[in-house]
Amino acid sequence: MNKNYLLRLCFIANFIYLSSCSEDSSPLPKSDQSVSEGKVLLRKAQTGKQALEDGSTYTGELMRGEPHGYGKKDFPQGDEYEGQFQKGRAHGHGTYRFKQDELIDRYVGMWANDKWNGYGTLVLTDGSRVTGQWIKDRLEYGDYQGSDGSIRSGKWRGNWDFLEEGFSRDSFGAEYNGIFNSDGSYRSGFINNPNGDLYAGEFLANSYHGKGILEKVDGTLYVGDFEDDQYSGSGMLLSSDGSKYTGQFSEGLPNGFGIEEQVNGVRYFGTWADGLKEGAGTVDFGNGATYIGVFKNGFALDGKYDWGDGRVTDSYQDETGTWLDR
Template sequence: MPFLKATFGNPSRSSQLEGQSKKCGARATVFSINGDQYTGEWLDNKKHGRGTQVWKKSGHIYNGEWKFGNRDGYGAFSVLQWSTMTYAKKYCGEWKNGMKHGHGIYFYKSSSVYEGQWSENQRSGWGRMLFHGGDVYEGEWAEDKEHGFGVRHYVNGNRYEGSWRDGAKDGNGKLYYADKAQRYEGLWVRGEPKCGILEDLGEPAKHPIPQNKLTDMQKVLQEAELAHLY
């Protein structure tokens, strides 16, 4: 009876070739079929670690951390401005599963800037937004809109402090009128004041407060509260 020698521990030629073909560790620039290029670290044929990706069609570039093929960790994303052939930074911050997630700064085309928390590509949590016109909002966000408590400083000097809902003043809040030296405090519904108190802050007031002519203040308040619930 012939004796067969055991071959345990000796991988086949095909297995060796397969192992050698897998990208793992730091590599030189690798080009995809569509022309995209990546330079950086790999793990089991996936971008993993630090690396730079350049998209051929758009010219956009990402430089930062990767995890199992997705942007994950800290990194910066920039867009190519074809008119000047220069790069403009769009987002710098944390990523998760290829999306903006965590703390980061985003630069808008209108020159507005947001710095704060993100969740799955949306502003969510605490953040500060500098708007193109000069207004500044600092407070809570949810699903990419002002939502929760926040303060907005208007370019004309006015300031609102209070509750927001879906991007509008909604709930209890105070609006300070810089030019009138007055303050309105009360209930807001979808950006509109519904029931509250307007008082002078300066002496004397530049614009006297008109006499209240509401016949049933309690009814107005109840209607505003119902509108706020729905």
């Protein structure tokens, strides 16, 4: 017999022996194999349809008998959610459509434990949109774009319709930066009006109210108290011609005691009514002459005119403002 042939036979015999030694000679019982295979199947996502305890119907991926993965949930009232699930709850990215809500159309964005959580967009039935960061259904930071062209952006106090602090532009073009009230009205901040007027201060029902500064496009500057958009209380009014009034105001006009300083150096100290000098007052002409007396409808009615050179006369003004002696 050939020597090489014998060597080949020995090699084959050893290979068969070693192979038989490596095999498991005691396989799992059939029942144990079924349990193992079942556990593997449970760990794998399956697709199915099931009725849930809340009356809704789910169609999509399942794991351990509950929604997990991608699917769609139809609610009894007609609403529907389509997107990602985790352990039976909306979790991940998804879209919820409101069928019965008159205000909200849908929410598209991130979810966590059945709540809006993360970046998302709320679309209203009129086409308005609210986009931003949500935490447990509450808007924290984001932007509102109204169907009428209005914009609100900044920090929100939970409810998507309550901007706490930030920027807004209404449908007329007025731009506001500041703090808002719970009803959406301005509380305190800065507003740039469409006509070019600038205001910084306090508000009530979106009207200038409280302390504020108003710079008008014609160059007029007012610093002081406001009520219902009008000068009211104490303030300082600097007119475009350079004259200045400091004192009391009512309904937008000097009322009460006030001081007027004209650009030519003439100053008036006294009382006012409806924007005109009225009652007791003093005029300092800035050249050494003074007048002390009574005023009516803005003109000197009766008083003493000290000319500054030793002469003192009883004087008044006619309807043109010309000074006359009695």
